[in-house]
Amino acid sequence: MSDPDEQRRSCLAQWDAASAGWGESQAWLRERAAPVSRWLIDSLELAPGQRLLELAAGPGETGLMAARLLAPGGALISSDQSAAMVELARARAAELGLDNVECRVINAESIALPVASVDAVLCRWGYMLMVDPGAALGETRRVLRSAGRLALAVWGSPQGNAWLTVPNGVLEEFGLIKPPDPEGPGVFALSDPVRLRRLLEDAGFTEIAIESVELDWGAASFGEWWERHLAMSPSGALVREAAPDLARRIAAEVAKRLDAKHLTATSLVAAASA
Numbered sequence: 001m002s003d004p005d006e007q008r009r010s011c012l013a014q015w016d017a018a019s020a021g022w023g024e025s026q027a028w029l030r031e032r033a034a035p036v037s038r039w040l041i042d043s044l045e046l047a048p049g050q051r052l053l054e055l056a057a058g059p060g061e062t063g064l065m066a067a068r069l070l071a072p073g074g075a076l077i078s079s080d081q082s083a084a085m086v087e088l089a090r091a092r093a094a095e096l097g098l099d100n101v102e103c104r105v106i107n108a109e110s111i112a113l114p115v116a117s118v119d120a121v122l123c124r125w126g127y128m129l130m131v132d133p134g135a136a137l138g139e140t141r142r143v144l145r146s147a148g149r150l151a152l153a154v155w156g157s158p159q160g161n162a163w164l165t166v167p168n169g170v171l172e173e174f175g176l177i178k179p180p181d182p183e184g185p186g187v188f189a190l191s192d193p194v195r196l197r198r199l200l201e202d203a204g205f206t207e208i209a210i211e212s213v214e215l216d217w218g219a220a221s222f223g224e225w226w227e228r229h230l231a232m233s234p235s236g237a238l239v240r241e242a243a244p245d246l247a248r249r250i251a252a253e254v255a256k257r258l259d260a261k262h263l264t265a266t267s268l269v270a271a272a273s274a
């Protein structure tokens with residue numbers, strides 16, 4: 001396994017670089033990810049006056065959807081390790097006219113907030129990317145008040161996510177990326193519900209519920225889908241910066257193996273109490 005601090009630096013650099021693509025794709029993601037976002041927000045059982053922390057929020061979409069449920073008197077702390085992502089969330093909060101949102105750079109593995117200082121924590125597609133998800137869940141529980149709620153999403157099995165396995169497999173074959181470290185962070189690191197449940201239990205969470213949600217992840221054409229995928233994926237820059245002929249061969253190979261019009265994505269969603 002590579003050096004954990006090197007993994008953290010590389011993760012931050014990759015997501016900083018992908019932030020522009022995530023900013024451009026916010027409307028698409030909001031629509032396609034809605035079933036997961038709704039499940040997470042419903043599970044948090046939010047009430048006016050509460051403080052909600054969103055971790056690894058990216059452009060902040062999910063937490064911002066919940067911010068009005070906290071008014072009057074409550075507030076959302078929208079956070080990500082990447083300052084570029086936090087800027088996107090700040091801009092979106094202003095666009096939505098929300099006045100109860102604080103946007104902050106926070107690393108979920110060491111959350112700079114006091115013990116029992118929030119009522120709920122939300123994290124969509126973040127924990128599996130963290131070098132030590134157990135530490136991040138421990139930190140999550142530390143900042144939650146007793147009986148506070150956690151709702152999270154992680155990607156489900158590789159079999160249910162061809163939109164990830166096929167492009168990554170092709171990038172490996174062309175030598176642009178290495179095979180994933182089975183011990184390390186990555187898109188499928190928490191795709192086993194048994195492991196996810198154990199990590200939540202080890203962090204002290206109770207009343208754990210885990211379900212699977214299928215999303216429509218397709219597009220009108222392969223070209224549209226591929227451009228968006230490259231813009232949002234941390235490894236997309238490797239293809240965009242590759243020689244044009246290589247980039248064309250990679251796209252052709254992915255197109256041969258994927259039916260972009262009928263793609264689905266499988267997410268696990270989990271809720272628990274502190």
Ligand SMILES: C[S@@+](CC[C@H](N)C(=O)[O-])C[C@H]1O[C@@H](n2cnc3c(N)ncnc32)[C@H](O)[C@@H]1O
Nearest residue numbers: 015056057058080081082107108124125126129
């Ligand atoms: C797949 S994106 C998801 C963004 C957003 N939650 C969403 O669903 O639209 C993953 C995000 O996790 C963030 N992230 C990864 N590791 C993190 C960590 N240790 N602490 C905070 N954020 C982290 C990345 O910077 C990136 O913005």
